[in-house]
Amino acid sequence: MRDQAAELRRLMSGPPRWPAHAPSSAAAFVIGSGKGGVGKSALSVLLAAALARQGHRVLLFDGCQNQGNLHVLLGVRPAAKLELLLAGEVEPAQLLVPVAGRLWLLPGDSGAESLYGLTAVDRARLHHRLSTLYDRFDAVVIDSGPGIESVVRATMRASRLVVVTVPEPAALGDSYALIKIATHQVPSLAVNVLVNRVSSEEEGRAAFECLELAAQRFLRREIAYLGAVPEDDALRQRVRRPGGLLAGIPDAVATIAERLPVPVAAGPERTEHA
Numbered sequence: 708m709r710d711q712a713a714e715l716r717r718l719m720s721g722p723p724r725w726p727a728h729a730p731s732s733a734a735a736f737v738i739g740s741g742k743g744g745v746g747k748s749a750l751s752v753l754l755a756a757a758l759a760r761q762g763h764r765v766l767l768f769d770g771c772q773n774q775g776n777l778h779v780l781l782g783v784r785p786a787a788k789l790e791l792l793l794a795g796e797v798e799p800a801q802l803l804v805p806v807a808g809r810l811w812l813l814p815g816d817s818g819a820e821s822l823y824g825l826t827a828v829d830r831a832r833l834h835h836r837l838s839t840l841y842d843r844f845d846a847v848v849i850d851s852g853p854g855i856e857s858v859v860r861a862t863m864r865a866s867r868l869v870v871v872t873v874p875e876p877a878a879l880g881d882s883y884a885l886i887k888i889a890t891h892q893v894p895s896l897a898v899n900v901l902v903n904r905v906s907s908e909e910e911g912r913a914a915f916e917c918l919e920l921a922a923q924r925f926l927r928r929e930i931a932y933l934g935a936v937p938e939d940d941a942l943r944q945r946v947r948r949p950g951g952l953l954a955g956i957p958d959a960v961a962t963i964a965e966r967l968p969v970p971v972a973a974g975p976e977r978t979e980h981a
Contacts, residue, residue: 733766733843733844733845734866734967734969734970735838735846735849735864735865736846736847736849736865736867736869736967737849737851737861737868737869738750738849738850739851739868739869739870739871740858740871740878741855741872741878741880741883742872742873742878745873745904746873746903746904747851747871748776750936751767751848752780752781753952753956754869754960755810755848756953756956757956757961757965758845758967759807759809759810760808760809760956761964763844763969765810765844765845765846765847765848766812766840766841766843766844766848767810767811767813767848767850768813768837768847769850770815770834770849770850770857770860770861771850771852772789772815772816772833773789773815773816773818773819773822774818774852774853775816776817777812778812778815779949780949780950780952781950781952781953782949783804783806783950784804785804786802786804787801787802788816789802789816789822790821790822792833793821793822794821799813800840806953807953813837827856827860831863834863838864845970846967855885855888865896866896867897867899868893869900869933870882870886870899870901870930871901872900872914873903873904873905874910874911879914882918883921886918886922886930894928898928898930900918900919900932901933901935902914902915902935902936904938906938908935911935911936914935918930919932933967934963935959936963937957937959939957942957
């Protein structure tokens with residue numbers, strides 16, 4: 708708890724660490740959480756797949772630059788490594804991996820020494836360079852990396868932050884901390900809350916109302932309820948199989964994806980292949 712408090716004070720002191728950027732023409736959704744283990748990455752995959760099945764061209768962006776695991780969840784092989792991008796040997800578009808109809812993955816790296824040594828500012832610059840791909844798509848789903856700083860970095864060119872939480876006191880406390888930092892760092896960014904692993908819709912609504920009350924009272928800001936996803940043992944089993952998440956989209960996730968504001972499909976200037 709002390710470490711988190713120190714991180715909050717550091718992030719809130721002074722101006723943002725990197726310049727703000729205008730949102731892209733695509734709808735870019737940052738999926739973040741204040742606490743690990745709430746199902747953020749699985750929900751990122753499912754939301755991206757649901758948007759693609761609605762007919763949108765979707766980029767799923769692994770925002771965890773050096774601990775990326777979305778390619779493992781999806782059972783696909785990265786086309787190239789981020790290290791090669793840093794070395795100037797490939798362009799961002801060469802990192803894209805087709806996953807399913809209308810769905811592409813921009814994978815992260817894993818254990819690359821050159822990425823490990825990057826400063827926070829250099830990580831932000833790398834993220835911004837990768838975000839130049841957003842305009843090729845109708846929607847972008849960014850699975851942010853661990854830690855509040857990683858989530859804030861992922862909000863560059865984003866249009867909305869989706870905070871994933873579970874109905875537990877510790878998770879709700881960490882989610883509030885994330886909303887607080889996002890409010891100070893990117894005050895214009897819309898914030899939605901998605902409650903995962905609920906036993907009932909009432910439990911999800913109650914968890915959101917706790918966060919809503921704290922945000923209104925202490926931050927003077929409004930947040931919106933995106934919905935809740937029930938506990939699902941079958942889905943938990945599918946997560947354990949590479950590519951298993953794409954076998955089906957739970958009704959609750961499909962409904963939530965329909966609530967995400969995505970512009971009308973792009974015009975002919977966007978080619979069939981990203």
